Amino acid sequence: xxxxxxELLSAVEDHHGGVVVHVExxxxxxxxxxxxxxxxxxxKQQGKKGVWIKLPIQYSNLVDPVVKAGxxxxxxxxxxxxxxxxxxxxxxxxPANASHRVGVGAFVLNNNNKVLVVQEAxxxxxGTGVWKMPTGAVNEGEDLCExxxxxxxxxxxxxxxxxxxxxxxxxxxxxxEKSDLFFVCMLQPQTFDIRNQASEIKAAKWMPVEDYAxxxxxxxxxxxxxxxKICFSKLDGNYTGFSNxxxxxxxxxxxxxxxxxxxxxxLFASKQGQA
Amino acid sequence: xxxxxxELLSAVEDHHGGVVVHVExxxxxxxxxxxxxxxxxxxKQQGKKGVWIKLPIQYSNLVDPVVKAGxxxxxxxxxxxxxxxxxxxxxxxxPANASHRVGVGAFVLNNNNKVLVVQEAxxxxxGTGVWKMPTGAVNEGEDLCExxxxxxxxxxxxxxxxxxxxxxxxxxxxxxEKSDLFFVCMLQPQTFDIRNQASEIKAAKWMPVEDYAxxxxxxxxxxxxxxxKICFSKLDGNYTGFSNxxxxxxxxxxxxxxxxxxxxxxLFASKQGQA
Numbered sequence: 001x002x003x004x005x006x007e008l009l010s011a012v013e014d015h016h017g018g019v020v021v022h023v024e025x026x027x028x029x030x031x032x033x034x035x036x037x038x039x040x041x042x043x044k045q046q047g048k049k050g051v052w053i054k055l056p057i058q059y060s061n062l063v064d065p066v067v068k069a070g071x072x073x074x075x076x077x078x079x080x081x082x083x084x085x086x087x088x089x090x091x092x093x094x095p096a097n098a099s100h101r102v103g104v105g106a107f108v109l110n111n112n113n114k115v116l117v118v119q120e121a122x123x124x125x126x127g128t129g130v131w132k133m134p135t136g137a138v139n140e141g142e143d144l145c146e147x148x149x150x151x152x153x154x155x156x157x158x159x160x161x162x163x164x165x166x167x168x169x170x171x172x173x174x175x176x177e178k179s180d181l182f183f184v185c186m187l188q189p190q191t192f193d194i195r196n197q198a199s200e201i202k203a204a205k206w207m208p209v210e211d212y213a214x215x216x217x218x219x220x221x222x223x224x225x226x227x228x229k230i231c232f233s234k235l236d237g238n239y240t241g242f243s244n245x246x247x248x249x250x251x252x253x254x255x256x257x258x259x260x261x262x263x264x265x266x267l268f269a270s271k272q273g274q275a
Numbered sequence: 276x277x278x279x280x281x282e283l284l285s286a287v288e289d290h291h292g293g294v295v296v297h298v299e300x301x302x303x304x305x306x307x308x309x310x311x312x313x314x315x316x317x318x319k320q321q322g323k324k325g326v327w328i329k330l331p332i333q334y335s336n337l338v339d340p341v342v343k344a345g346x347x348x349x350x351x352x353x354x355x356x357x358x359x360x361x362x363x364x365x366x367x368x369x370p371a372n373a374s375h376r377v378g379v380g381a382f383v384l385n386n387n388n389k390v391l392v393v394q395e396a397x398x399x400x401x402g403t404g405v406w407k408m409p410t411g412a413v414n415e416g417e418d419l420c421e422x423x424x425x426x427x428x429x430x431x432x433x434x435x436x437x438x439x440x441x442x443x444x445x446x447x448x449x450x451x452e453k454s455d456l457f458f459v460c461m462l463q464p465q466t467f468d469i470r471n472q473a474s475e476i477k478a479a480k481w482m483p484v485e486d487y488a489x490x491x492x493x494x495x496x497x498x499x500x501x502x503x504k505i506c507f508s509k510l511d512g513n514y515t516g517f518s519n520x521x522x523x524x525x526x527x528x529x530x531x532x533x534x535x536x537x538x539x540x541x542l543f544a545s546k547q548g549q550a
Contacts, residue, residue, distance in 0.1 A: 057342055057347065057348060060338050060339045060342035060343070061339050063335050063338040063339065063356075064335045064336045064338065064339065067332055067335035068335070072332065072353040073332060073351035073352065073353060073354070073355065073356050074351065074353070075350065075352075075451075075453075076348035076349065076350055076351035076356060076357075076372075077348065077350075077372060077452075078347045078348060078349070079347065079348070080348065081338075081348050081351060081356065082351075082451070091474075093397060093475075095376070095450045096376060096414075097351075097352060097373070097376075098372070098373040098374055098375055098376050098450075098453045098454075099373055099375075099376060099377060099412075099413065099414065099415040100373055100374075100375045100376070100377050100413075100415075100456070101370070101371060101372075101373050101374060101375070102374060102375050102454075102456065122368060123368075137371050137374075138374065138375075138454075139371075139374065140374040140375075140447075140452055140453060140454055141447045141448065141452065141454055142447075142454075143445060143447075166534070167517070167532055167533060167534035167535075168517070168532075168533050168534075169522070169530050169531060169532045169533070170418060170419060170530065170531055170533075171524060171528060171530045172415075172416045172418075172528075173416065175370045175373075176350075176357070177352075177415055177416065178350075178373045178415060179373075179377075179413075179415055179416055179417075181375070181377065181456065199366075217525075221524075221525045222522045222523045223522045223523065223524055223525070223530065223532065224525075226520070226522060226532060226534075226542065227532075229539070229542045230534060230539055230542070233538060233539055233542070238538060239535060239538040239539060240515070240535055240538055241534075241535060242442070242443070245501070247444070247497045247498045247501060248498065249446065249496075249498055250492075250496045250498070253446060253447075255444050255445065255446045255447075255498065256444060256445055257442055257443075257444045257498060257501055257502075258442060258443050258444070258445075259441070259442035259443075259501075259505060259516075260442075260514060260515055260516060260535065263508060263513060263514040263515055264504070264505055264508055264514060267501065267504045267505070267508070
């Protein structure tokens with residue numbers, strides 16, 4: 001490399017003393033390797049800490065050279081891979097990857113003590129005749145109270161208002177090594193005419209709560225049985241879950257706090273739960 | 276390939292009509308491409324759905340050929356990349372990647388109304404003089420009640436017992452596009468002598484609760500202020516959070532359910548919260 005001027009990779013500084021490289025144009029992998037090597041030397045001199053490289057999937061030819069330059073994988077989504085290398089000799093303080101998927105189930109009750117239930121077209125309940133509450137995954141960036149409302153709308157056409165989280169469970173190895181948090185939410189229906197829209201739903205209806213609870217799949221499964229009983233305690237007015245209060249973080253972002261608002265009502269007199 | 280017998284990749288069937296290939300030995304990337312192509316034809320004939328390929332980072336030379344064979348990234352950890360291709364012509368039903376990191380904060384109070392607090396050696400509170408409750412990330416596969424106990428032990432040497440989740444908040448884009456769930460837990464101390472062990476902790480002490488709450492960083496931050504007030508309501512015996520009940524899933528796995536056990540005490544008379 002004597003006498004040769006190698007262009008450095010363009011990078012954006014992050015808030016933790018590191019830099020992020022977004023590869024956005026095709027580049028020959030040998031040329032990229034040289035630029036990366038020169039850039040690492042430069043970042044070392046500058047005292048940079050974590051170096052992140054975001055590689056869109058169309059540049060998969062660059063994965064091997066980046067790994068050969070001492071990078072590890074950090075996380076990936078369908079269309080990109082994020083790699084990282086810690087430059088200093090000190091132990092790294094890089095953030096951990098996302099470890100959990102988050103799901104919601106919606107307990108929606110009308111004025112006739114009927115609960116909103118669905119039959120799934122696929123999955124493990126396919127063809128079992130089981131009627132279950134609408135459930136679904138919380139998207140990245142989505143509030144769980146909003147996810148519950150969205151899932152009910154998608155699966156039944158019913159519009160609802162979030163009331164509270166009745167309970168939640170955490171489970172492990174639900175998907176390869178990843179863990180899972182599942183929130184059972186109580187929602188109040190604002191409309192009552194069912195319009196089944198989602199292709200994954202075979203049928204939807206309002207079902208008497210006693211019939212729901214009497215299903216063998218509920219009675220024989222300790223977890224479902226508990227959840228059904230909590231829902232019924234709620235029905236009788238004898239149970240308080242966690243409701244949502246919109247607050248503000250130190251960086252000015254809106255964020256929902258979930259808590260026992262009934263017990264803490266004196267603290268939140270001026271706060272609106274719904275945004 | 277006429278007349279040539281190409282070996283198929285060895286794969287394990289999953290529970291969703293798909294297969295998983297674990298690459299465990301070095302292989303030439305051209306040979307791997309041929310074997311992958313032949314295997315895909317074979318899986319198509321067999322009516323397989325999702326095909327997963329787990330590539331340890333030492334085989335990063337195979338990433339490009341796998342992507343060229345029509346695979347997408349699915350998720351990655353430091354030492355491996357998981358790629359996936361949906362074989363049928365129908366819309367895919369592949370599980371979403373993990374979307375959330377999960378953190379815990381521990382509110383630990385002794386018999387003299389003093390709360391266990393730490394000063395962090397790094398991060399955004401470095402050098403601010405702020406005393407905060409011990410916090411940390413929940414590991415993949417770790418119960419959040421156990422994570423709170425572990426973090427307190429690592430940061431202060433204090434042994435504790437989990438009491439309940441007082442509140443939780445969800446925030447977004449906390450780390451690239453990933454979301455974040457943070458659970459404030461109340462723990463009961465079983466020992467009282469502080470031994471500061473973790474390198475990320477500068478100091479730890481028992482602090483009068485009034486002094487903790489009077490800190491400007493708590494008073495000026497709506498979220499911290501709320502959380503402090505909830506903790507004080509708890510102190511006065513006027514607040515019930517979610518405690519943990521060990522239950523069993525339909526597949527026989529132990530799993531913690533978190534709920535308002537006080538309100539649901541009649542349902543859980545026979546259940547022990549602590550495993």
